[in-house]
Amino acid sequence: MSIILRVIVNAIALWAAVLLVDGIEVTTDNTAAMILTYLGIGALFGIVNAVIKPVVKTVGCIFYIVTLGLVALVVNALLLWFTGWLAGALGIPFTIDGFWAAFWGSIIVAVVSWLLSLFVGGDDD
Structure with a gap:
């Protein structure tokens, strides 16, 4: 799958996690800025x-x-949590409040990414 398509799939999956999990949020009100933030x-x-x-x-x-x-569930949660920390360090308005938010968010991101990858095709990770 192309890199751009993978970024878009990740952005949509992270958007779903923000919508469904308390403790994961994007703190911007501007629609254009929100789209760029998710990307x-x-x-x-x-x-x-x-x-x-x-x-x-x-x-x-x-x-x-x-x-x-x-243990992959824990690893994925820690990687998502690290992404939230890194985003904060880079000034991107994306926060994850704790391990459990990252845990449930990583499950949602994995499921949504998998489903979207089925529809858009490409290679699996």
Whole structure:
């Protein structure tokens, strides 16, 4: 899947997480700024997943095996939480209030991304 399409899918999935999970929010009122914020967060989330996730999966391989992959839920939550922290450090108005908001948000992001990827086609991660 092209990078632009992946960013758009991430942005839509993060928008769904903001709508459905208390504790995840984008704090801008301007519609144009909100769209750019979601696209920026989608790109940032894609970069975090492309750079950090393979390292974590390699280093924590034994935990993936022992927990039959359930540790992936925790890893995805931590990566989303880190994206929220990084967005705040970069001045992007996106916040995640705690691990549990990140946990439920990461599940929503994963499901929505998967569903959108089914419709738009492309390769799976």
